[in-house]
Structures are given as C-alpha cells and as structure tokens.
Amino acid sequence: MTHYLHIKAMAKASRVEAILxxxxxxxxxxxxxxxxxxxxxxxxxxxxxxxxxxxxxxxISSFHGDIQATIDQTNYHWFMFYPCVYMFGIWDAYKDAGGGTKPYAVVPFTFGAFFGTIGVVYSSDFLGAIWLGIFGLCVGFLIGMGLRLILVQQTNL
Structure with missing residues (x-):
C-alpha cells in the first residue's frame, strides 16, 4: 500500500513540475x-x-511602471497569440504528465487563455499588455474553475 501511495505522490509531483x-x-x-x-x-x-x-x-517597461512605453512597444497583432500558446503549453504538459483526466479539466485553461487574450486586447486602454493580460488570465482561470465545478455537478445529477 505504501508503494502505491509513493507512486501516486510521485505522479502528482511530476504534474506540478511539468506545470511549473x-x-x-x-x-x-x-x-x-x-x-x-x-x-x-x-x-x-x-x-x-x-x-x-x-x-x-x-x-521590462511594465515592471518599471512605464505603462505608456509598454503600450507603445507592444506589437498587439503578435502578442494576442501569446496567452493561448502559454496556456496550451501548460495544459498540454499537465495532461502529458498524467493530469487532466477528470471531466472538464481543460475548462479553466481555455478560459484563462480566452480572458488573457481579452486582457491583451484592452490593455492599451488600462494597465498595459503584461498586467492586464496576466490579470485576465488569472480571472479567466478562476471563472473556468467555477464553471468546471458547475458542469461536473450538472452532469452528476
């Protein structure tokens, strides 16, 4: 039994390692x-x-608090791809490491990518490309977690 728990703990650690x-x-x-x-x-x-x-x-500009320089330097046509590539990379590594087997496990990742992209779209009006993109990604991930819980509850009825 302890061997099984050790293997299970190692698998969880490898999923976390892949995400990080x-x-x-x-x-x-x-x-x-x-x-x-x-x-x-x-x-x-x-x-x-x-x-x-x-x-x-x-x-660099964002971390120095120079939001206008951030907005001026950003090529939004290319930067809009980044949240989706970023979240797909995280999801795919997690899934390949043995995670993501529960129903609707992908939902938080897709909502994070979507809201991160929306954050990038509106970042020239608010916090700059980095901060609003990260904020959108985090909010989207949390909304996706909530939606996943609702979907799981609905399918278990």
Missing part, C-alpha cells in the same frame, strides 16, 4: 515529459511570438 516548467517557458514541460518535438515546437513558437511582439521589452 511550462509557466517558466512554454515547451519546457513537454521536454520534461519526453515530448521533444512538441516541446521544441512550442519553444520556437514562444521565441518567435516573443520576438515579434517585443515581449521582453514590454515586460
């Missing part, structure tokens, strides 16, 4: 899970979107 590496950079969780082609593709895609959207420059 994917938060650091999309594709790292896939590499950790042994999905090398998918991981390299996500890393290349992340670097390409990063380069085209000026992501590193807007992160």
């Amino acid at each position: 590496w994917s938060i650091a950079l999309p594709g790292f969780g896939q590499l950790l899970n042994g999905k090398y082609i998918k991981g390299i593709l996500l890393i290349v895609l992340e670097f390409f979107i990063n380069l085209k959207s000026n992501l590193n420059m807007i992160i």
Whole structure:
C-alpha cells in the first residue's frame, strides 16, 4: 500500500513540475515529459511570438511602471497569440504528465487563455499588455474553475 501511495505522490509531483516548467517557458514541460518535438515546437513558437511582439521589452517597461512605453512597444497583432500558446503549453504538459483526466479539466485553461487574450486586447486602454493580460488570465482561470465545478455537478445529477 505504501508503494502505491509513493507512486501516486510521485505522479502528482511530476504534474506540478511539468506545470511549473511550462509557466517558466512554454515547451519546457513537454521536454520534461519526453515530448521533444512538441516541446521544441512550442519553444520556437514562444521565441518567435516573443520576438515579434517585443515581449521582453514590454515586460521590462511594465515592471518599471512605464505603462505608456509598454503600450507603445507592444506589437498587439503578435502578442494576442501569446496567452493561448502559454496556456496550451501548460495544459498540454499537465495532461502529458498524467493530469487532466477528470471531466472538464481543460475548462479553466481555455478560459484563462480566452480572458488573457481579452486582457491583451484592452490593455492599451488600462494597465498595459503584461498586467492586464496576466490579470485576465488569472480571472479567466478562476471563472473556468467555477464553471468546471458547475458542469461536473450538472452532469452528476
């Protein structure tokens, strides 16, 4: 019995590890899970979107509190792709590590991606691309968790 609990704890740790590496950079969780082609593709895609959207420059400006510079530096046509790629990378790494088997487990991730993109769309009017995108992503993830609970309860009736 203790061997089973040890394996279960290791599996949970590997899911958390995959999520954390994917938060650091999309594709790292896939590499950790042994999905090398998918991981390299996500890393290349992340670097390409990063380069085209000026992501590193807007992160620096955002952390310095220079929201107008953030807005001016952002290439919104490219940056709008980032929340979806980011959340897909996290979801995919989590799923490949053995997570996401419960019903509607993908819902928080998709809502996070959607609301993160909406945050990017409106970021030139409010908090800048980084802060409103992150805020939207977090709000969307929480809404998705709530919606997932409702969907699970509805299907269990």
